[in-house]
Amino acid sequence: MADKAAAMRKFLSLIAEEGNPEVVEEIMERLMRRSEDRRGKENDLVEQAKNLKAALEQLQTRHKFRVGQLVQWKRCMKNRRRPSMGEPAIVVEVLEEPVFDTSPENSGAATPYFREPLDIQLGILDEDGDFSTFHFDSRRFEPFEENPEATA
Numbered sequence: 001m002a003d004k005a006a007a008m009r010k011f012l013s014l015i016a017e018e019g020n021p022e023v024v025e026e027i028m029e030r031l032m033r034r035s036e037d038r039r040g041k042e043n044d045l046v047e048q049a050k051n052l053k054a055a056l057e058q059l060q061t062r063h064k065f066r067v068g069q070l071v072q073w074k075r076c077m078k079n080r081r082r083p084s085m086g087e088p089a090i091v092v093e094v095l096e097e098p099v100f101d102t103s104p105e106n107s108g109a110a111t112p113y114f115r116e117p118l119d120i121q122l123g124i125l126d127e128d129g130d131f132s133t134f135h136f137d138s139r140r141f142e143p144f145e146e147n148p149e150a151t152a
Contacts (some may be wrong), residue, residue: 070144
């Protein structure tokens with residue numbers, strides 16, 4: 001790294017205005033920061049690629065749910081406001097054929113809900129303790145663990 005820095009200083013002194021050492025140092029620092037930023041982004045992209053593969057694997061891992069079973073979001077799969085992450089929901093119905101949300105705001109290909117197969121109806125308790133049911137994509141859920149730290 002020191003050899004690269006020395007070579008860069010020499011190169012910059014040739015192109016810097018009147019060989020001003022402060023200008024050379026400033027240009028060099030900017031170039032080094034930019035180089036480090038790019039390396040950081042490269043590492044971030046590698047990490048992002050790993051996370052994408054793990055998320056796909058999560059989505060493809062299916063569970064067979066039954067009425068009355070408690071479920072929760074899988075890690076990285078929450079795409080609705082409720083239930084909260086880690087909050088249990090109860091299976092009300094497992095649909096034989098999935099339904100699709102055809103509301104105008106969710107029917108366009110530019111939304112994450114486009115052609116999402118809603119194949120499970122879950123019940124949750126709202127802030128007032130009232131029981132409400134909603135349809136979800138079951139691939140995004142896993143059995144609820146009452147004490148996840150005990151298995152970790």
